[in-house]
Amino acid sequence: MNKTLIILKNEYLKRVKKKSFIILTLLVPFLFAGMFALIIFLSINNDNKERTIAVFDESTLFLSQFEQEGMTKYKFIPKEEYDKLKGNLKGSEYYALLYIPQDIYSNNFAQLISEKQVPFELNEQIERKLSQYIEKDKRQKVIDETGIPDLEERLAGTKTWIKLNTLKISESGETQKSSSVIAFIASYAMGIIIYFFVFMYGAMVMRGVMEEKKSRIIEVIISSVKPFELMAGKIIGTALVGLTQVGIWIVLGFVVLVGVQGFFSPESAQQMGQSIMESQQQMNPAMSQAAETNKVMEVMEMIGNLNIPLILFCFVFYFLVGYLMYSSLLGAVGAAVDNEEDSQQMVFPVTFPLILSIMVLFPISRNPEGPVAFWFSIIPLSSPVAMMARIPYGIPTWELLLSMFLLVLTTVGAIAAAAKIYRIGLLMYGKKVNLKELIKWLRYKN
Amino acid sequence: MEIFSARNVNKVFADTKALTNISISVNEQSIFGLLGPNGAGKTTLIRIINQITAPDSGEVFLSGRKMTRADIGQIGYLPEERGLYKKMKIGDQAIYLAQLKGMSRHDAIKNLKVWFEKFEIMAWWNKSIEELSKGMQQKVQFITTIVHKPRLLIFDEPFSGFDPINANLLKQEILQLRDEGATIIFSTHNMGSVEELCDHIALINKSVKIEDGPTDEIREKYKSNIFEVKYKGDFDKVNNALNQQIKVLSHLENNRENQITIQHINGKSNNDLIKSLIPVAEILSFEEKIPNMNDVFIKAVGESNRK
Structure with missing residues (x-):
């Protein structure tokens, strides 16, 4: 069996079998469902204190x-x-x-x-x-x-309140009901999910590398396999863990959704809609007149009108490539440093573009056509988060392709650089490593 | 017959020389001691043999062919700085490491069980490393080094972390592995174990090889005409009788027998020495002192440092 495959399998099974993974994976959908239930519950029984x-x-x-x-x-x-x-x-x-x-x-x-x-x-x-x-x-x-x-x-x-019914013309020329609110929520959520996944799994790779270095098993392992094989096995194995988690969440989410729909029967949904409307009536009497149609149905329709296959495809693409880029860089950091404190120092410069892109996520979601949105979604280090935030609004094909192309190109470069640092760093102990040192390593001959 | 050789290996790190023109030759089914003070370059040479790092120039050969990555399955390596995964079950990680050396899962389990039984740690198969004593961990580590039946074994300080009983057990295992056909390269500071185990040694100091040869020849080479004489009689008389010919290094007086350690300073034969002793004392034993490896090591490294 190929050695990368052995490492990949070991890495995957080790993580998937962990109690914390199982608990988190199973709990998160219920946590979300519980959170929604709580919000609904609170909005129905709002403030009843005397x-x-x-x-x-x-x-x-x-x-x-x-x-x-x-x-x-x-x-x-x-x-x-x-x-x-x-x-x-x-x-x-x-x-x-x-x-x-x-x-x-x-x-x-x-x-x-x-x-x-x-x-x-x-x-x-x-x-x-x-x-x-x-x-x-x-x-x-x-x-x-x-x-x-x-x-x-x-x-x-004379009191007037105009509700904007947004229609979007699809490429085939049909008009579809769309909602900037739904697109905004989807956009924001996508950006955050990508951010968390890339960060979480990238850090997982880094900690794994650090553990191998710290426990000194690394020398035994690289006397059996090439450092690059080891890195590839770890990164791909961990990515599969992430995909497994997403897969389980999609299935569980579907189950929970069906369950919630059954629990909140049409009557209770109507009741809920009414209570929301009542509260709106008090605030803005004109609004309720315009909002008589069944909101829930409308929302469902608008979600259905998002380009879900494209969103899912882009999610998997940007997650995998973005993760590949960041995890190889973080893996290199893990190999270069000796202890937690040093790693903190190195992690920040590496993940800074990612953090920056989560900071501009809100402006991007509000104005997906603006210059901030454009540049952040084209520049490879921030594009996984920024582009995901733009996609629910629809995006010109050339921009998407350019962004993907640049991201892949950068990722290939990042892997090459990371592999070099990784190979040198793994057996380097007791040396305080900084960015300057790392750049020196990059210049070493093989 | 030679199984492994390194020819004119050079390695420079940044601006320090790690290895300068090192050549060694290791015979099949022998135990080869790679000695030298800290920082001499031993670990670098070992890493080159293991294909972890590449030499700047020079080559390493296994069975007469230039070594490639594909050969590392034939090597078992126990590094000086060693460890295992903390959280992983011992059995699982032993299987994993054996697989990485190219064994099938099935063979790995079969061989591992034999070794675990032999070292009486079968009960620990499903435990994690954290639950084990240091000596226990070393046993597991040793097993993972040899389980794939490598032809060439490289041990870097194998006895560190072992108590005397387990160190002895390990020694027996190493000798048995050699008798069964393995060749062993052995790096240590424990000179006692070098005398006991090594057929051949190479001594490296400051990146340069300063000694190379069969262990007993090297010890012979470093002998310096020192003799130990046990006798009955008076020390002063003995001292006077020997005065012109030798230098007294030390003496010990005791009721039943006295002991004196002496060194030849001129070219007189041993028989002449004994002759001049006979009139003054009753000789119980007369023995030439061959330096132990510790003396050889200190002397050779000291001389090389003075150059």
Whole structure:
């Protein structure tokens, strides 16, 4: 049997049989499902804590007119009690203290004092209450001054909220429903997944190399196989572990998806949609009118309209080639250094382009046609992450091919350089290695 | 018959010479000692034999043919700095290492079981290295070196980490391997084991070979006319009688017998010496001291350093 194959097999089995691998692989899909379930659960049963808020109304505009909303009650208090409470909120029955200043009408400011961080919804609720009231009051004044009787209805009729229905023309000329939101989510997720995979498995290779060097088994092994065979076996074996993991996740994800669909029957999905709509209604009354169609169906359709075969192909391509490039470089780092601390120092310069590309991932996902997106997705060291983030939006073929070509070219170069460093570094002990030293190694003759 | 040879091997690292024009020849079924102080270049030579590094110039031959990568399956190498995978089961890694040397899985398991039984570590087959004592680990390491039945074995400091009992066991195994047909290149600082085991030695100092030959010839070469005489009688009388002919290196007085270590300084024969002793003392023994390997080593390296 070919020696690379023996190493590959050993590497693969060693990692796949590890308890941590099995647990992580099996757990992640359920973790994700659990996370989604939790979000859904929380959005259905949103904030149901009973709270009373003391209101000191210096402006006297509101005339004790705050109604209870949800589980939050309001109680108006005089100034003396407010002054007393201000210093001693903790011991009182009130959750927070709302101070409405004299000049709220002109300044648009009020103050909420609380012991704990106020939930976002509550904050939003109070702002809305105050704004609506003052808005209404201001409007009434305008009505009174102008004397137009049905002004309020007419003004309400001018309120407009336009929803953008994005259609994308596919190459065959058909229009498809697409959503920039869906593309954005897919784009962002793709970038992050590629980043994690390349980083995680690249680091795995590096740690494996370091272990062999540290445990001193390396000399026995390279008296049996060529360093290049060893490196190739390790890198390919580890890549197969990654693909195995993705494969299991796809299967499990499918199973979980079917399970979730069964659990959330159509009625419960409808109920969920309703509760989301209700909350939107409160925030923006105009929006709900436009959003009557079944959202869930629409989302499914839009996901279906993403070019999934292309995305999957590119994912596997960019994962494998990007991983190959980074893992061979990280493997070389592992061979060059003696201990953890030194490796940290070396890992940063090597992975910097990768880290940089995750930092610009957000701008890229927002503006996939911009210069940042273009250059990051063409330059090979950052293209695995950046290009994956652009693909869900659709991409000119020539850009994709150029990016792939450059990446492959760079990877071949990286492997050649890494192999050299690897071969020299493996038997080098007790020498503090820096970048300058590594470049010197690259110049060595064979 | 020669099985291995290195011819005019040179190797330079950055600006230090590791090997200068080294040639050695190793006979089949012999034990060849490769000696030298730390940093002399032994490990570099061993790595060249193992095809881990290539010489700058010069060649190595196995069975008369120039060595290639394909030959490394015929070599078993126990490096000085050695180790095993910490987490992997002992049996599994022994199989893995044997496979890397070109054995089939089936043969590897069969041979390994024989050796594990022989070294009484079969019970550890499914344990990890972390659970083993140092000596135990060395046993496993030794087995993985020889399991593929190599024709040429290279041991770099094989006895480090062994207690005397296991070191002796190892010695027996090495001798038996030779008797069964293997050739052994053996690098060590333990000169006692060199005397016991090595048929032939080469001594390297500062990248240059300074001695090469059969072990007993080399020891013979470094003898310096030192004799040990045991006698009954008075030391002063003996000393006076010998005064003109020898240098007294040391003496030991004891109730029953005295001992004196002397060195010839002029060309008189042993018989003349004995003659001049007979009148003053009763000679119990008269023996020429052959230097041990330790003395040879120190003397040879010292001389070479003074040059």
